[in-house]
Amino acid sequence: MKAQGENTVDVAHGIRAEVQALQKTLPPGVKLDITDDSSLDIENSVNEVKGTLIEGALLTIAIVFLFLGSWRSTVITGLTLPIALIGTFAFMFAAGFTINVITLMALSLCVGLLIDDAIVVRENIVRHVQLGADHRTAALDGTKEIALAVLATTFSIVAVFLPVGFMSGIIGRFFHQFGVTVAAAVLISMFVSFTLDPMLSSIWPDPALHVRGTRHLARLLAFFERGVERLARFYQRQLGWSLKHRITTLSVAAATFFGSLFLVPLIGTEFVPNADFSTTQIGLNTPVGTSLEATADKVRQVEAALAQYPEVRYSYATINSGNAQGKNNALITVRLKERRARTRGVLELNQVFRTRLQNIAGVVVTEIGMPDGAGSSQAVQFNLQGDNLDELRRLSAEAQRRLQKIPGLVDLDASLKDDKPIVAIDVRRELASDLGVGVAEIGQALRPLLSGAAISTWRAPDDQDYDVSVRLPSAQRRNVDDLSKLMIATSRTDANGAPVLVPLRQVAAITETTGPDVIGRRDLSREVEISANVMGRSPGEVAADVKKTLDEMRLPAGYRYRFGGSTKSMNESFIYSV
Structure with missing residues (x-):
């Protein structure tokens, strides 16, 4: 386990080097294998985001060239992008941020935003040149003319993203660097568009602004320009019609807005979207009182069943340790082949594994899947609290009996087991x-x-x-x-x-x-944790049905329930986000 504050990828590289060094000292026939390496998933995610960032930057510059129709204007405008990114990296270093999936995602998202201000400034400078002003005067007057509009646009974007970085709860810890990075990048790009762009425009005249049709790719640019002009004429006609029929336009807009609100309940909700990292975990238990040796035998049966699937590379299990406390509890980590090497995704395989393991006598699957951002691999969690353990046992059994009828609820489990x-x-x-x-x-x-x-x-x-x-x-x-x-x-x-x-x-x-094996307590009361996974429905929909079912139970005085884990984090995050 790496120390707090250390870089996961650097630590993993060091461990791999040490493993290779140790391998040379071992006798023949003994081999060291790394069973789990989270740094690989991190590196793959970072590389994918880096690729997206580069693709976005290239496409943005290409679109700028098509609209401005000048290589020199494209260079002047496009310089904003690398300079703003370098400035953002400097800010991240000063703020103690790291280059990770969240910050790279923030930069990928705002690639287009970083160059927006520069496009507006450059386009207005070009307009002044075409009206007859010299480049120095055009740079000065053109920038002054739209400065207020650019400021308003930039600060509007900052006003949207900066609060995201200061939300409370676990979602705030996730997106703190995201929101602050976007805000810093946009502010830096605005500064560059007000300084570097006008300066380059004043000292680097663009002959393409006065000479038309002599450049390479002129036909392509002319074709693109004709298409834009046709689109502009269509927009003008629609705008004119909308201004003449204001009541109709406003009515359609209002109907569209309120009509979309009715679609919200039809859209599922979840805390973190499922991702395929070619790994899944299976939690299981054997009957209470089972010896360690008997549990190990059952685990070997499960691993043998999993090994029959071609998508499985290997698996390893822990018993009575970590998240599997108790001699009858086990946690099996299953490493799958890379996504491109298999046709079935991890969610589909989870269901296949769940169905297969139901046929193994003496084994109860309690969870399948990887932990989410809240550290839980169960999509729905809630706690029953009260003073009397026997009454909690009765309420837990009744709750589980009722919850089993909810469509899409699987892997139902409770922390209070048989004595x-x-x-x-x-x-x-x-x-x-x-x-x-x-x-x-x-x-x-x-x-x-x-x-x-x-x-x-x-x-x-x-x-x-x-x-x-x-x-x-x-x-x-x-x-x-x-x-x-x-x-x-x-x-x-x-x-x-x-x-x-x-x-x-x-x-x-x-x-x-x-x-009882475990007696949970919280806030001076005894507690039973009940958890489950979902299949075929969104966690938010299932959690709503769970809440309705628990409300119908009418718990006795002094007994209560409250959601925890992923369900609690999801509800809190939605409140903070709204």
């Missing part, structure tokens, strides 16, 4: 208090015995330090009789001043029972 076998230690507070033992002291005494504690470090021959941890053997940790004999130190002392030890059974009742 698993546990050994419960119930402290007898009065007896413990009489002996001078508190609940905290008992917990501190049992934690290293049951969970383990690092007591030292060991330096291996490779000069790496490893923690040395000790705890009771597994058999003793599960045996009630052995646990009851554990000695607990009291606050009393014997004649030698040493603490008096008492067996655990003297201050606590130890029983074998069942209990």
